[in-house]
Amino acid sequence: MADEWNPKILAIICNWCSYAGADLAGGARIQYPSDVRTIRVMCTGRIDMLFIMKAFANGADGVLVSGCHFGDCHYLAGNFKAAKRMFMVKNVLKNLGLEDKRFRMTFVSASEGAKWATVISDVVKTVNELGPSPIAEFKK
Amino acid sequence: MAEKEEARVGVFICHCGTNIAGSIDIMDAVEYAKTIPNVAYADQYQYMCSTPGQGKIVEAIKEHNLTGIVVAACSPRLHEPTFRVATKEGGLNPFRFEMANIREQNSWVHMHDKESATAKAKDAIKIAVAKAALLEDLIPKSVPVEHAALVVGAGVGGIQASLDLASAGIKTYLIEKWPTVGGRMSQLDKTFPTLDCSQCILTPKMVDVGRHPNIELMTYCEIEKVEGYIGNFDITIRKKARGVLSPDEATARGIVGGGCNGCGDCAEVCPVIKPNPFEMGMAPRKAIYIYHAQVMPLLYTVDFDACVKCGLCVDACGDKKAIDLEMEDEFITLKIGTAIIATGYNLMPIENKREWGYKQFDNVITGLEFERLICASGPTGGHLIRPSDGETPKSVGFILCAGSRDNTGNGKPYCSRFCCMYSLKHAHQIMEKIPGTKVYLFYMDIRSFGKMYEEFYYRIQSEGAKFIRGRVANVLEDPQTRNLYVRAEDTLLGRPVEVECDLVVLAAAVQPVDEEDVIRKHFGVSKSQDGWMLEAHPKLNPCGTTTAGVFLAGVCQGPKDIPDTVAQAEGAASAASIPIHIGQVELEPYFAQCMEELCAGCGMCIDLCPYQALALVDRSDGSGRKVMSVTEAKCKGCGTCGGFCPGGAIKMQHFTSPQIHAQIDAFLCGGEQ
Numbered sequence: 001m002a003d004e005w006n007p008k009i010l011a012i013i014c015n016w017c018s019y020a021g022a023d024l025a026g027g028a029r030i031q032y033p034s035d036v037r038t039i040r041v042m043c044t045g046r047i048d049m050l051f052i053m054k055a056f057a058n059g060a061d062g063v064l065v066s067g068c069h070f071g072d073c074h075y076l077a078g079n080f081k082a083a084k085r086m087f088m089v090k091n092v093l094k095n096l097g098l099e100d101k102r103f104r105m106t107f108v109s110a111s112e113g114a115k116w117a118t119v120i121s122d123v124v125k126t127v128n129e130l131g132p133s134p135i136a137e138f139k140k
Numbered sequence: 141m142a143e144k145e146e147a148r149v150g151v152f153i154c155h156c157g158t159n160i161a162g163s164i165d166i167m168d169a170v171e172y173a174k175t176i177p178n179v180a181y182a183d184q185y186q187y188m189c190s191t192p193g194q195g196k197i198v199e200a201i202k203e204h205n206l207t208g209i210v211v212a213a214c215s216p217r218l219h220e221p222t223f224r225v226a227t228k229e230g231g232l233n234p235f236r237f238e239m240a241n242i243r244e245q246n247s248w249v250h251m252h253d254k255e256s257a258t259a260k261a262k263d264a265i266k267i268a269v270a271k272a273a274l275l276e277d278l279i280p281k282s283v284p285v286e287h288a289a290l291v292v293g294a295g296v297g298g299i300q301a302s303l304d305l306a307s308a309g310i311k312t313y314l315i316e317k318w319p320t321v322g323g324r325m326s327q328l329d330k331t332f333p334t335l336d337c338s339q340c341i342l343t344p345k346m347v348d349v350g351r352h353p354n355i356e357l358m359t360y361c362e363i364e365k366v367e368g369y370i371g372n373f374d375i376t377i378r379k380k381a382r383g384v385l386s387p388d389e390a391t392a393r394g395i396v397g398g399g400c401n402g403c404g405d406c407a408e409v410c411p412v413i414k415p416n417p418f419e420m421g422m423a424p425r426k427a428i429y430i431y432h433a434q435v436m437p438l439l440y441t442v443d444f445d446a447c448v449k450c451g452l453c454v455d456a457c458g459d460k461k462a463i464d465l466e467m468e469d470e471f472i473t474l475k476i477g478t479a480i481i482a483t484g485y486n487l488m489p490i491e492n493k494r495e496w497g498y499k500q501f502d503n504v505i506t507g508l509e510f511e512r513l514i515c516a517s518g519p520t521g522g523h524l525i526r527p528s529d530g531e532t533p534k535s536v537g538f539i540l541c542a543g544s545r546d547n548t549g550n551g552k553p554y555c556s557r558f559c560c561m562y563s564l565k566h567a568h569q570i571m572e573k574i575p576g577t578k579v580y581l582f583y584m585d586i587r588s589f590g591k592m593y594e595e596f597y598y599r600i601q602s603e604g605a606k607f608i609r610g611r612v613a614n615v616l617e618d619p620q621t622r623n624l625y626v627r628a629e630d631t632l633l634g635r636p637v638e639v640e641c642d643l644v645v646l647a648a649a650v651q652p653v654d655e656e657d658v659i660r661k662h663f664g665v666s667k668s669q670d671g672w673m674l675e676a677h678p679k680l681n682p683c684g685t686t687t688a689g690v691f692l693a694g695v696c697q698g699p700k701d702i703p704d705t706v707a708q709a710e711g712a713a714s715a716a717s718i719p720i721h722i723g724q725v726e727l728e729p730y731f732a733q734c735m736e737e738l739c740a741g742c743g744m745c746i747d748l749c750p751y752q753a754l755a756l757v758d759r760s761d762g763s764g765r766k767v768m769s770v771t772e773a774k775c776k777g778c779g780t781c782g783g784f785c786p787g788g789a790i791k792m793q794h795f796t797s798p799q800i801h802a803q804i805d806a807f808l809c810g811g812e813q
Binding site: 006008010012015016017019020022023025026027029030031032034035037038039040041042043045046047048050051054055058059060068071072074075076077078081082085109110111112117 | 215216217218241243244245246248249250251252253256257259260263264267661664666667668669674686687730748750776777778779780782783784788792795797800801803804805807808809
């Protein structure tokens with residue numbers, strides 16, 4: 001059973017930078033692990049902390065939020081405002097006893113296809129090392 | 141599970157030839173889609189974007205009474221508009237459409253693992269269906285477009301774009317940081333491959349922009365602030381203190397018949413001398429100056445960093461009273477509909493490549509310095525001299541790809557595209573002006589890609605220039621003669637070479653202008669990996685940007701020569717004129733909405749909004765409670781307010797919290813029946 005476990009990882013990414021970067025990785029056929037599922041929002045600023053908490057409560061093994069680099073946000077500073085919230089998410093996760101490494105915010109621009117592939121590979125590697133989320137195990 | 145809602149979603153899965161079908165089991169995905177809650181119909185087709193593919197959507201909406209559409213295919217950044225139209229043709233609101241990206245973010249990146257790719261595609265479809273089931277009808281907001289355009293940068297690209305826009309009947313503001321229009325092209329002597337005199341073909345256009353009734357020329361100005369959105373940008377311009385009044389400005393101040401007429405009496409008496417940047421610092425200018433004789437507009441400018449305010453110029457100007465040494469920067473606001481950025485390039489600081497000795501050895505110069513030295517209107521009157529002793533060089537070495545195609549981390553990885561050709565032109569100019577001069581070109585590859593470029597290359601070869609294929613390792617100077625020894629490996633002969641030259645010209649790599657990052661961020665334009673501005677699509681939208689209503693022209697988007705710059709400028713002008721001529725644009729209706737019954741009136745969202753689109757107002761039911769209210773025209777739909785609202789009172793249309801929660805649930809809590 002343990003051998004068959006594939007991590008369930010959710011990525012919520014912004015339309016203008018990271019989603020475009022992920023598309024660029026596709027166009028360039030840069031291969032990366034297939035364990036991440038994406039939800040597109042216009043800006044990482046849209047991301048309510050509850051979205052992330054809900055994903056973990058539902059048994060996600062990892063969550064990734066990815067937006068534009070600071071200063072490059074299509075909406076001026078949505079990514080910056082999101083990043084401030086994401087620190088809070090990390091604290092909440094720690095307080096709940098969940099490894100905060102399961103959650104990550106990254107910055108991938110529309111021209112960084114190769115970086116997107118690296119980010120995904122790294123997130124998947126981290127979550128694989130941590131193993132299944134204890135919440136997911138509990139829910140079984 | 142019994143269907144509680146009325147949502148009836150149709151799922152259409154695209155093969156995209158073998159682009160998707162090669163890595164994903166389409167039939168398996170279709171069978172799976174039929175089991176997802178709310179899916180009323182599922183189908184597949186070779187190319188969903190084709191006419192028959194779109195026809196399937198139209199038919200299915202009518203036949204199966206669908207309320208939402210999911211197409212699993214390429215990226216929504218590519219075909220979302222296509223399928224929205226099809227959805228509309230089927231009789232649904234176009235925003236009842238959701239796309240599952242199973243190509244760019246699936247089949248293309250998991251090409252060798254069909255099982256995992258298929259599983260991921262199924263999840264993507266499930267997530268999209270969850271959102272599609274909750275999509276609502278939205279009406280795009282139509283806003284009027286200001287009948288005016290802005291062009292940033294008055295090089296040849298900006299000039300061409302302005303002339304096109306103005307000739308199309310659009311009021312055009314052309315702003316330029318230099319005191320004159322003309323840009324880099326005005327510094328060049330000849331242009332390749334026709335050997336036209338650069339100034340001769342440019343100055344008529346410079347005169348035209350100065351004269352055109354629809355063009356308002358704003359030289360010595362910079363962008364201070366950009367607000368608004370397509371159709372309604374509010375631009376704040378900093379009009380730098382020029383210290384000199386134009387005749388119009390003088391008249392406005394009540395000085396009849398006054399203002400600068402370009403006589404130059406002021407510069408004659410000015411005691412302060414500075415290097416002239418137009419001449420690449422090789423000629424002097426005064427603290428009150430013009431760059432060169434053909435400046436447009438012909439107005440002197442005071443360099444307040446250098447001026448000692450002695451007042452001699454004011455006396456020399458006399459009754460014209462054109463000089464005001466107390467002038468201060470002014471701020472002007474413009475209302476425009478669309479904007480074109482054409483900020484051009486600088487040379488990279490090639491002195492960072494220590495091995496070639498620029499700024500260590502006097503006789504190592506850059507291509508732009510060479511242009512000024514060989515130009516009849518340049519500091520030497522067109523007599524090519526070497527800087528150390530003023531002698532005419534007998535042998536000249538050109539180092540191509542100086543800093544370009546350089547992955548050492550100390551250069552630019554890209555090809556600067558026009559250096560090969562201008563170096564060939566330089567070689568020709570030397571051999572023509574100073575017969576008998578030996579010319580050596582050290583090159584990696586000669587990239588003569590344009591119309592009549594290869595033929596030009598043959599011509600220079602036949603004229604006797606020596607081509608040595610090899611990257612130059614270093615340049616050494618003989619301290620006595622100040623001659624230079626250029627050392628390279630001749631990769632065709634497979635042996636090292638050392639050539640003694642009187643003068644070495646570096647075809648330095650180009651890079652964005654220093655202000656590019658600031659201007660880019662003002663307009664919300666992204667940056668490519670190599671530092672240039674990012675176009676909306678490299679092939680299909682090379683003039684557009686991700687900011688609606690903002691377009692790119694010329695080298696600011698990537699290195700290009702004059703013909704390509706002018707062509708792109710004309711393209712950008714055409715694109716920028718479309719919304720202006722239509723007179724209105726539709727904005728995507730992703731506005732925030734306040735659900736008053738949930739709003740506690742805390743006002744936290746108001747400071748979060750980057751566009752000042754939110755305000756606290758009295759609740760409409762007359763209860764006297766304060767609630768948030770959105771000015772839709774100002775809201776760009778980022779959702780930063782909605783992501784923070786502690787009461788969940790802000791509804792971000794098309795990205796509502798219930799929709800996103802449903803997507804998360806669909807992925808993590810199954811969804812199969």
